[in-house]
Amino acid sequence: MENVQKNIHTDEMINKIPVRLLKNKIYKGLFLLAALFTFILLVVLLARIFSQGASHLSWDFLQNFASRRPEQAGIKAAVIGTLWMMAVVVPVSLLLGVGTAVYLEEYAGKNRMTRFIQMNISNLAGVPSVVFGLLGLTLFVRVLFLGNSILAAGLTMSLLILPVIIVASQEAIRAVPKELREAAYGLGATKWQMILRVVLPSAIAGILTGSILAFSRAIGETAPLVVIGIPAFVAFLPKSVFDSFTALPMQIYNWTSRPQEEFHFLAAAGIIVLLVILILMNSVAVWIRNRYENKY
Amino acid sequence: MKTNDGQNQVQSLLEKKYQNGFLSRGEKVIPVLLFLMAAVSVVTTIGIVLTLIVETFTFFKQISIAEFLTKKDWYPFSKTDASYGVLPLLVGTLKITLIASITAVPIGLAVAIYLSEYASERVRKLMKPILEVLAGVPTIVYGFFALTFVTPLLRAIFPSLEMFNAVSPGIVVGMMIIPMIVSLSEDALSSVPDSVRQGALALGATKWEMTWRVAFPAALSGIMASIVLAISRAIGETMIVSIAGGSTPTASLDLTTSLQTMTSYIVQVSTGDAGFGTTIYYSIYAVGFTLFLFTLAMNMLAQRISRRFREEY
Numbered sequence: 001m002e003n004v005q006k007n008i009h010t011d012e013m014i015n016k017i018p019v020r021l022l023k024n025k026i027y028k029g030l031f032l033l034a035a036l037f038t039f040i041l042l043v044v045l046l047a048r049i050f051s052q053g054a055s056h057l058s059w060d061f062l063q064n065f066a067s068r069r070p071e072q073a074g075i076k077a078a079v080i081g082t083l084w085m086m087a088v089v090v091p092v093s094l095l096l097g098v099g100t101a102v103y104l105e106e107y108a109g110k111n112r113m114t115r116f117i118q119m120n121i122s123n124l125a126g127v128p129s130v131v132f133g134l135l136g137l138t139l140f141v142r143v144l145f146l147g148n149s150i151l152a153a154g155l156t157m158s159l160l161i162l163p164v165i166i167v168a169s170q171e172a173i174r175a176v177p178k179e180l181r182e183a184a185y186g187l188g189a190t191k192w193q194m195i196l197r198v199v200l201p202s203a204i205a206g207i208l209t210g211s212i213l214a215f216s217r218a219i220g221e222t223a224p225l226v227v228i229g230i231p232a233f234v235a236f237l238p239k240s241v242f243d244s245f246t247a248l249p250m251q252i253y254n255w256t257s258r259p260q261e262e263f264h265f266l267a268a269a270g271i272i273v274l275l276v277i278l279i280l281m282n283s284v285a286v287w288i289r290n291r292y293e294n295k296y
Numbered sequence: 297m298k299t300n301d302g303q304n305q306v307q308s309l310l311e312k313k314y315q316n317g318f319l320s321r322g323e324k325v326i327p328v329l330l331f332l333m334a335a336v337s338v339v340t341t342i343g344i345v346l347t348l349i350v351e352t353f354t355f356f357k358q359i360s361i362a363e364f365l366t367k368k369d370w371y372p373f374s375k376t377d378a379s380y381g382v383l384p385l386l387v388g389t390l391k392i393t394l395i396a397s398i399t400a401v402p403i404g405l406a407v408a409i410y411l412s413e414y415a416s417e418r419v420r421k422l423m424k425p426i427l428e429v430l431a432g433v434p435t436i437v438y439g440f441f442a443l444t445f446v447t448p449l450l451r452a453i454f455p456s457l458e459m460f461n462a463v464s465p466g467i468v469v470g471m472m473i474i475p476m477i478v479s480l481s482e483d484a485l486s487s488v489p490d491s492v493r494q495g496a497l498a499l500g501a502t503k504w505e506m507t508w509r510v511a512f513p514a515a516l517s518g519i520m521a522s523i524v525l526a527i528s529r530a531i532g533e534t535m536i537v538s539i540a541g542g543s544t545p546t547a548s549l550d551l552t553t554s555l556q557t558m559t560s561y562i563v564q565v566s567t568g569d570a571g572f573g574t575t576i577y578y579s580i581y582a583v584g585f586t587l588f589l590f591t592l593a594m595n596m597l598a599q600r601i602s603r604r605f606r607e608e609y
Contacts, residue, residue, distance in 0.1 A: 020502050023502070027507075031409055032410060035406075035410045035415070035419075037403060038403070038430060039426055041471060042426055042429060042430055044445075048441065048445050049437070052444070099329070103327070107327045107331070117338060119599075122595075124337055124341055127592075128531070128587060128591055130587070131344060131584050134584045135340070135343055135347050159336075162340070166337065190322075192322055192326050217432075221434065222436045222535045223559070226563050227566045229566060249436045253436055256444075257539060271436075274437070275433075275437070282428075
């Protein structure tokens, strides 16, 4: 009697197997489709922008200032302006970011203060960029009277990407093996000598990789610049960090928001320039990562 | 004896150097300097909160909190009958966030599951850079894509769709947050130990059954956290919505018409010519503060989820 019942169950199980296997295959297909979708998305995005902008990309486009006449408009002021801004962002954010990471990893005790700073950093990373723009508008533009200058924009962007650089540097510093530190101490190094000559050189690849990605975010970020009041129509080059300027994403935004289609082509050409810069930076980051990967 | 003397000399020299010299001073000054650098990030947070609170307070001196929270119209630019009820901006943000989540959550989770459970090492190596590039594309580029490609495409299919609408920017914001969901959810899935998977497979489960009943539930906290973080990003997304969503604050739930979100209102005022000190100028801080509270709440929720429900193996 018992034996019969067991047989029925086995039959049922065997009958169900094809359905289960089919289900497995269907889901696998769906997941693959989703993965393909993201790939197609990237291809369409790039193809669309290149097909619209490539014909407007020329030496003149790179050499000319902004203009009301689309055929004469160029992005010289925007590219130079972005470079000026990055000349503020790179040293400020790197110094503050790596300094904070060294403090948290090497000096800070495991106490409430450290946990508070750490929690504060991860919350700061989640603050929308437009809110950083509001901070920049009040603090740098109004209170410190920097106006819509390169310095005001650069400092705002530095604060925006600071959490990314801190976290990347912390990970890089944490990855330096303990033996290296102990060997340095054993040779009579002081703590700061050990950090400066052993830990930082070993962690530099990781720090740079993370920082370059953060810098590319600063280059492409638009919202804080809009809020600070960076102009989009600039027909001169800045001479110091206190000058007014325009940046690549601002110029692209300005062209995109005009109704005439001719300006959309210019926006696409500007986006190509922006993407080429970002791809170059990311390639450098990948190159550094591959070159120094798994040293220990 | 002589060598010993020499050693003592060296030792005393070293001691001198360490105790009074540059090195010892450096050792004391440097931690302080580094601490000050670490303090900058705390000061930034305080700066953000203080800025928002102070300027919002100024705004509420001119417009009552009750009006801001309960009125149902947002007409700040009206000269005769200005109205500051934040509801339409909240509805706009909600519409965008909803469409973005509907787009991004299923696709993001599917890609994460595919990468962590099904894909070969070679496919993973191919997909990772694609996702990294998608995550690195600036939002201004996505905005351009929404306005010049997705909107015309959707309008060709649904002619009733207006030039500025909620669907196109919503979908594109979704595309923008897909990489975030994938990368965080995949991390969560990868941290489920293989022994658990093998146990399920050895009991006769198919790969899908193993994924759905074992790996997915075990990684659920991390997956939930990734979704909450991505939604928080969608709430704060600015340029895509400003470019493709229009600038009509409306509390209607219609997805085919122009709308305005909290973020795109801030951009509209910033690009306009509302002078410093006007009510409109202060209103962007009140809206920014509301936005900040929403995203902060979402981020704290994500942290809590991943801490609370973390399974330890």
